[in-house]
Structures are given as structure tokens and as C-alpha cells.
Amino acid sequence: MDSPLSPLSYQPYLDQLIAFGSQEARKPDLLAAKAEYLRLTGEVFEDDQLFELRMASFLDYYLYDRVSPVSGQTPAAEFYQLRLQGSSPEEANAFRCFMETVHGLFEVRKLGKGLVRLRELYSGKDFDVTERRHMVGLETGDVLEARLIPFAGHLLFSSAFCFHPRVAVKSIKAEVKRRKKKEPQRAPVEMVWECARRAVKVERYKQIAIERIYDFSQTTPWLASAS
16 A cells, blocks of 8 residues: 555645635636736647646646735645644645745756656756656657656656757757856746747747747847737
């Protein structure tokens, strides 16, 4: 029988957090958060190929990152405080994991059996992620947006990803390097959002070269000529 904190038992804990964050009383805040998220990462529509992944990313943003204007905490932090009062220390610790996620742009460094090694582009730190599934199409050197959740002594992927085209990897890495040197005051998540917006444009404007969409040196709206 699996330990309550085995990687295989991760989903039931997440389901409880999602149920908490989706309560009827929270719906107005949930809708406000969704509007904020789409302003940050680009509007998507139900017929967009990346719609489901983007909605999964929004849910992550809402649960783990967005501080409620009412409580002053994220839903993950609120739920952890709630469970501290009525759960065993082991179970409460499971919910604390949702307050310690790692979100960013990662380069794939190694694909092994049951493991994916990633390097976060801003910090340069490596992470070994436990992943039993075969991630179709993922190759060493790819860059993706992902969220890592520490659980039962492992790092696990959340269900949200944003995969960036291989031809854009050089531009993304160069822009991260430039921002770290020239604009160190900017939060790394701004680059995550910027790349997410460009991924939407790749999906929507297939007639425009990907290299142009991911050209971070342009200071005027590149999309104007595509109207």
C-alpha cells in the first residue's frame, strides 16, 4: 500500500486543493484572476490548439502564485493553514508542498528512464524531475515553461506546460542573458509571460516566421504588419 506521501498519491491532495480554490464563494475572484492571467500571457480561445494547456497554466497561477486581495494569501497557503488545524502532520506537510513550487523557463538537459533533468534559465540551477510517462516530442535542448511540485521527496511536473519552438531556443536564451545583465531588476516571471504571449502568436499567425515572433529586439509592435 502506498505511503500517504508517495508520488503515486499526489493527485488526491491536488484534487482537494482544486476543490477548495473552486468553491462557489471564490468564483468572482477566480474570474478576476483569469482576466489578469490572460492579460499577462495572451488571450486564448477554445479552438486554439494550446487552450487546454493554457487553462491548466492559469489554474496553477491561481492556486500557487496569485495572492488574494481578500486574504492576502494564495489559495495554496490558505488551504495549508486550514489543514494545519485538522490534519495529521504528515498530511499537512503534503499540502505545504503546494506552497513551494518552482515555476519558470527550463532547458531540457537529460531525458532518462523515469527522470527528466531540467535547467532553469535564470538561476542556472538543475532539477531532476520524476516522470514515468514518455514525454512525446521532447528532446534534449528544448525550452519549455513548466511548474515543478516537490512531493514525497520527489519533484513532479504539474499538468501545465508551454512548449517553445526549437528554432526560438537561441533567442530565448539570449534574451534571458541580456535581461540578467542589463535589467536585473525585472522579475524572471516577466520573461515566462512574454514567451507565453509569443507562443500564442505562433499558434495564431502561422504565416509569420517563428524567428520573427521570438525576436525580442523589436521595440515596435511586430504584429501591426500582420493585421
